[in-house]
Amino acid sequence: MASDSDRTTSPDPTSAAPRPSRPLRPLRDVVGQLLDHEGPLPILAAGDPVLRHPAEPFDGQLDPDLLDRFVAALRATMHAAPGVGLAAPQVGVGLRIAVIEDPAPVPEEVRRARGRVPQPFRVLVNPSYEPVGADRAAFFEGCLSVPGWQAVVDRPARVRLTALDERGRPVDEEFSGWPARIVQHETDHLDGTLYLDRAEPRSLSSNQAMAQLWNDPTPHRAARSLGFPLP
Secondary structure, X not given: OOOEOOOOOOOOOOOOOOOOEXXXXXXXXXXXXXXXXXXXXXXXXXXXXXXXXOOEOOOOOXXXXXXXXXXXXXXXXXXXXXXXXXXXXXXXXXXXXEEEEEOOOOOHHHHHHHOXXXXXXXXXXXXXXXXXXXXXXXXXXXXXXXXXXXXXXXEEOEEXXXXXXXXXXXXXXXXXXXXXXXXXXXXXXXXXXXXXXXEOHHHOEEHHHHHHOOOOOOOHHHHHHHOOOOO
């Protein structure tokens, strides 16, 4: 995220002061360069510093036309991945913007167990959430920035989300079930938090293990076998 300035002499490791960063490019330039390329945007993987810094609140850094184009690119990238949510930092843009959409093509048993119902396409600008009630739910999650792995995350079962949409109109809604999990996951990205930070470490499983061993509607069997608690 920041580049070190050049040195003309070797640093003294016992007395070297922090080196100043070169000025960051304006976010509009970052987005404009991303949109110069056709097709889905590159998705950053865990380990990139952009994913670990709180994103900057959106306050008109992108003009309306550039914002519309960026939102369209986020949606296309999410579909291509495929995923049900994508946050701007995942494509290298440190703005508090995320998109979500879930057609929920799952069996009825999974729908009932996880509360997974279709969600229309939504743009979340400067979102934040707070739990509603004390109920919690734990399920396996994956992330486009942590490809190939899933882990169980214990989250509030219901949340109140406040945000703006892409036109600046206020959003104030409650989400439950799987939609609540999606908005928490994407909002966490904007705070520099990955789902692994909240996950049960012993639940971490490759996608191959998930397909072969833990492809259940709930993680209860995995919890018994792998030795991690559930709420």
